Amino acid sequence: MKRSAATCALALGSIVIGLLAVGSSSCSSEPSGGTLDRIRASGKLRWGGDMQGGEPYVSEDPNRPGKLVGFEVDLAEAIAREMGVRAEFVQNDWSNLVPSLERGTFDIAMNGLEVTKARVGRVLFTRPYYIFQMRLMARHGDARVRPSLRSLRGLRVGTLANSQSWEALQDTGAEVLPYEGVEEPYIDLEVSRTDAVLLDHIIADRYGVPHTKLRVVGDLGEGYYSIAVRRGDDGLRTALDRALEAISKRGALRRILRKHGIDDAAQARLATWSDTDTTRMISERAAAQRAAGGTQADVKKPFTWHHFMLFLQGALVTLVVSTAAMALAIPLGILLALARLYLPRTPFAWIAGAYVEVFRGTPVLLQLYLLYYGLPGLWEGLKLDAWTAAIVGLGLNYAAYEAEIYRGGILAVPKGQLEAAWSLGMSTPLAVRRVILPQAFRIALPGVTNDYIALLKDSSLVSVITVVELTKRMTITAVDVRSWLVPGLLCALLYFSMSYPLSILARKLEARLHGESR
Amino acid sequence: MIDVVHLTKRFGDRTVLDDLTLHFDNGEVASVVGPSGGGKSTFLRCLNGLETFDLGSVQIGPDKLEAGGLSHAAIARIRQRVGFVFQQWHLFAHQTALENVIEAPIHVKKVARATAIEKAKALLAKVEMSHREHAYPRELSGGEQQRVAIARALAMEPDALLMDEPTSALDPSRVGDLVALLGRLAKEGLTLVIVTHDYDFARAVCTRSVALESGKVVRDGKPSDVLAETPL
Numbered sequence: 001m002k003r004s005a006a007t008c009a010l011a012l013g014s015i016v017i018g019l020l021a022v023g024s025s026s027c028s029s030e031p032s033g034g035t036l037d038r039i040r041a042s043g044k045l046r047w048g049g050d051m052q053g054g055e056p057y058v059s060e061d062p063n064r065p066g067k068l069v070g071f072e073v074d075l076a077e078a079i080a081r082e083m084g085v086r087a088e089f090v091q092n093d094w095s096n097l098v099p100s101l102e103r104g105t106f107d108i109a110m111n112g113l114e115v116t117k118a119r120v121g122r123v124l125f126t127r128p129y130y131i132f133q134m135r136l137m138a139r140h141g142d143a144r145v146r147p148s149l150r151s152l153r154g155l156r157v158g159t160l161a162n163s164q165s166w167e168a169l170q171d172t173g174a175e176v177l178p179y180e181g182v183e184e185p186y187i188d189l190e191v192s193r194t195d196a197v198l199l200d201h202i203i204a205d206r207y208g209v210p211h212t213k214l215r216v217v218g219d220l221g222e223g224y225y226s227i228a229v230r231r232g233d234d235g236l237r238t239a240l241d242r243a244l245e246a247i248s249k250r251g252a253l254r255r256i257l258r259k260h261g262i263d264d265a266a267q268a269r270l271a272t273w274s275d276t277d278t279t280r281m282i283s284e285r286a287a288a289q290r291a292a293g294g295t296q297a298d299v300k301k302p303f304t305w306h307h308f309m310l311f312l313q314g315a316l317v318t319l320v321v322s323t324a325a326m327a328l329a330i331p332l333g334i335l336l337a338l339a340r341l342y343l344p345r346t347p348f349a350w351i352a353g354a355y356v357e358v359f360r361g362t363p364v365l366l367q368l369y370l371l372y373y374g375l376p377g378l379w380e381g382l383k384l385d386a387w388t389a390a391i392v393g394l395g396l397n398y399a400a401y402e403a404e405i406y407r408g409g410i411l412a413v414p415k416g417q418l419e420a421a422w423s424l425g426m427s428t429p430l431a432v433r434r435v436i437l438p439q440a441f442r443i444a445l446p447g448v449t450n451d452y453i454a455l456l457k458d459s460s461l462v463s464v465i466t467v468v469e470l471t472k473r474m475t476i477t478a479v480d481v482r483s484w485l486v487p488g489l490l491c492a493l494l495y496f497s498m499s500y501p502l503s504i505l506a507r508k509l510e511a512r513l514h515g516e517s518r
Numbered sequence: 519m520i521d522v523v524h525l526t527k528r529f530g531d532r533t534v535l536d537d538l539t540l541h542f543d544n545g546e547v548a549s550v551v552g553p554s555g556g557g558k559s560t561f562l563r564c565l566n567g568l569e570t571f572d573l574g575s576v577q578i579g580p581d582k583l584e585a586g587g588l589s590h591a592a593i594a595r596i597r598q599r600v601g602f603v604f605q606q607w608h609l610f611a612h613q614t615a616l617e618n619v620i621e622a623p624i625h626v627k628k629v630a631r632a633t634a635i636e637k638a639k640a641l642l643a644k645v646e647m648s649h650r651e652h653a654y655p656r657e658l659s660g661g662e663q664q665r666v667a668i669a670r671a672l673a674m675e676p677d678a679l680l681m682d683e684p685t686s687a688l689d690p691s692r693v694g695d696l697v698a699l700l701g702r703l704a705k706e707g708l709t710l711v712i713v714t715h716d717y718d719f720a721r722a723v724c725t726r727s728v729a730l731e732s733g734k735v736v737r738d739g740k741p742s743d744v745l746a747e748t749p750l
């Protein structure tokens with residue numbers, strides 16, 4: 001017991017150290033002026049964005065793989081030219097653009113980053129390069145959704161996590177579903193998994209409007225896309241402001257927007273936009289942030305009891321999803337193993353073999369996507385809700401691994417056991433059920449326990465289909481309180497307190513098994 | 519009781535049992551002897567349907583096993599009529615002695631659990647294993663496991679018992695107990711076919727000996743005659 005306590009302390013210790021390292025590096029920002037000097041010296045403006053954000057922002061040219069297209073690509077080149085340097089794109093997950101910027105992965109972040117109250121306290125924003133509307137969409141004939149935030153009370157509303165729409169939807173009484181991609185919210189809306197989607201109008205027009213079952217309900221307020229730079233890089237921000245101003249005044253900005261089909265009357269204001277407008281834009285949001293509980297724009301929201309309860313809820317979701325998935329994977333795995341071993345050279349064995357290879361050989365993330373977003377496209381009746389899809393998706397995937405564990409377990413039972421059962425007049429199915437499987441189970445148990453622990457952690461993948469489990473809760477909270485340290489530690493602690501008892505159990509079982517095999 | 523006619527068994531192109539014709543009467547206690555690799559174990563396994571064969575037939579009571587096609591129902595009936603005690607016993611490792619004995623009566627013969635337990639306890643008493651009925655196989659000595667395996671086979675109320683090398687894993691001092699036990703079973707009318715290398719044991723228990731060599735019966739008769747002419 002002493003040893004396992006020490007192991008536990010050691011493991012926690014290293015988690016703490018790891019997170020401290022991450023925490024401190026994400027807090028550090030380069031000395032002021034440094035970034036601009038370095039950009040000039042190297043002749044390279046490294047800008048961060050996510051190609052997966054899709055058209056018309058930054059995406060891969062479908063005709064010329066490897067080549068980027070999008071209005072922000074053109075804009076980045078225009079700005080760089082204005083500054084006398086070259087633009088260099090750095091690919092980064094959209095949801096982590098701000099932390100990566102802070103860490104110094106690139107000089108500026110420019111990828112539909114809305115000037116939100118949460119971000120205003122964290123990074124410096126330039127003058128906007130685009131003015132957008134938060135556009136509300138719903139299904140035709142759903143009269144509950146009207147052009148106001150109030151109408152959304154009690155409804156399920158999809159949006160991008162941590163976007164301006166995400167912020168606007170907080171405290172409206174709507175059940176907000178966070179998405180990572182721009183297509184998924186509209187797919188879910190069309191198949192009635194949600195009641196409405198609130199997102200920037202560029203996204204709505206491009207990804208929502210083509211769905212014939214959907215309609216635009218109205219616009220619920222405007223917002224701005226600006227370039228984000230690290231706090232302290234005031235010089236860089238000024239240089240970017242001047243470059244943007246020049247591009248806007250010459251009409252080059254609107255030419256770019258027009259080329260990508262996203263120009264509209266509102267963009268006329270960009271040409272006459274002044275630094276005072278920028279200051280007002282930012283202070284309005286800082287004020288909103290203060291009203292929301294902060295005393296200063298850049299003061300972190302504290303990690304509260306409320307967050308803690310949400311974490312416990314997330315842990316419960318993780319536990320329920322994993323356990324239910326395991327409860328599906330075990331019987332299915334047994335059937336697959338039995339088919340492969342006892343029905344050799346039949347279609348059953350072929351199907352079981354193919355099943356195992358396919359589900360082990362493709363990413364579970366892809367399987368979740370296909371199950372949740374792909375199947376409804378095949379047939380409406382295959383529309384699973386997120387929880388079902390999460391449990392079924394993980395369960396089907398893990399069944400392949402379970403099948404192999406049981407197959408190994410069955411093969412490890414001495415042949416004589418089956419012959420002894422036969423010699424007593426038992427049929428093969430009866431012998432398998434009464435004699436082989438109970439022994440195979442004992443052999444398989446440690447492996448099954450290990451899989452269960454792995455599943456606890458893999459279950460974080462289901463956040464891609466909007467299930468808010470522990471890891472997702474952590475990332476949402478981290479943005480909210482602007483620190484990864486406390487949420488990260490708590491998240492680690494919760495995972496650990498779920499998996500460690502399992503691992504002790506696995507070790508005990510192994511020890512017992514060892515004692516049994518003479 | 520057991521009628522073997524023209525039994526031929528090949529493994530690949532090796533003929534292990536070569537046109538065997540043998541008959542065992544009801545209540546007969548026979549030993550099968552012969553050099554290693556002569557086909558004794560294979561012969562025994564054919565009598566229980568654990569091994570298919572290439573030519574001939576094995577008739578046990580009204581049921582007949584034929585070369586090639588073995589009917590599942592016939593095999594099941596034959597196995598219930600002919601018990602088998604393996605050289606390594608193969609007790610079910612996850613079950614206690616008592617559970618091993620009641621397993622087949624409950625699940626194959628559909629005997630009520632209480633009845634099966636009552637009967638199993640009587641059988642364990644008969645093989646002098648009552649005191650270890652709740653022990654797992656791994657907790658039992660070789661001789662004890664063998665006794666439980668005999669009780670397990672007897673629980674199906676067979677007419678005959680096949681045993682492969684029953685003394686090979688026994689302490690010599692325990693062989694006497696086994697001789698006494700088999701003597702009691704023989705007196706109750708059970709047919710016994712025992713493969714063995716232990717001639718003293720064969721002499722003490724059997725009324726007949728069959729010598730197998732290269733898959734053929736080379737001698738068959740009184741143990742004293744057959745054993746004397748068959749080198750160990």
Ligand SMILES: Nc1ncnc2c1ncn2[C@@H]1O[C@H](COP(=O)(O)OP(=O)(O)OP(=O)(O)O)[C@@H](O)[C@H]1O
Binds near residue numbers: 534555560
């Ligand atoms: N499953 C098998 N596949 C191939 N050959 C086998 C198989 N089982 C047995 N044999 C061969 O058949 C022959 C007879 O084997 P068997 O076990 O019946 O001999 P045995 O008389 O019982 O010998 P021992 O006294 O050593 O136990 C041997 O040559 C053996 O190698």
Ligand SMILES: [Mg+2]
Binds near residue numbers: 558559560
């Ligand atoms: Mg043998």
